Amino acid sequence: MSIPVKRWLLSYAVAAVIFAAIDVVWIGTVANNQYKSQIxxxxxxxxxxxxxxxxxxxxxxxxxxxxxxPNDPNATLRQRVAGAAIFGFFTYATWALTGLAVLKDFPPVVALTDIAWGVAVCSAVTWLTAALLRRTIARTGTPE
Structure with missing residues (x-):
């Protein structure tokens, strides 16, 4: 297996665990209550x-x-987090604004909350993953 593939798989595993952990907390503390009360x-x-x-x-x-x-050692942390924030914005906005457009009585507060969450969670997962794997991502050699 090539080094870029190993680096990508390690990054995937770390990001997946971080994303799942953060999202479970979000769903359990905010999203479930908001969804139940609003939709x-x-x-x-x-x-x-x-x-x-x-x-x-x-x-x-x-x-x-x-x-x-993970295979772009020249990307700064700021560039990585900005890319993640944009990704989170557009993906969560797709769901939220579609719901607002086609579902009866879909509350704008749910749409806005979901979009903000998409930006926040993608940024946080990227920041944490990149910070934890900073030496691995910056290397041209074997991942740690």
């Missing part, structure tokens, strides 16, 4: 586990590509 009638009785897992698996690829950039 409770639109919610399924329980989450679709396969859909949730698929989201996390795919979404972390985007965070790596636009934010962490």
């Amino acid at each position: 409770g009638d639109l919610l399924a009785p329980s989450a679709n586990l396969a859909g949730a897992v698929a989201f996390y698996l795919v979404y972390v690829v985007g965070i790596l590509h636009y934010g962490v950039r």
Whole structure:
């Protein structure tokens, strides 16, 4: 396996754990309450586990590509976090603004909160991943 692939896989694993941990806290402390109070009638009785897992698996690829950039040793932390923030903005805005456009009585506060969350979580995951792996990402040799 090549060094860039190893670096990418290590970054993926770290980012996935960080993203899942942060998102579980967010969902448990803010999102669930807000969704139940604001769009409770639109919610399924329980989450679709396969859909949730698929989201996390795919979404972390985007965070790596636009934010962490594990095989770009020249990207600054500021560039990485800015890329992640933009990625989070556009992806969460896609969901939130589509909901606002097509779902009956979809509250603007939910859309705005979700968009802000997308920016925040992608930025935080990128910052933490890049900080934890800074020596590995900056290397041209074997990952730690």
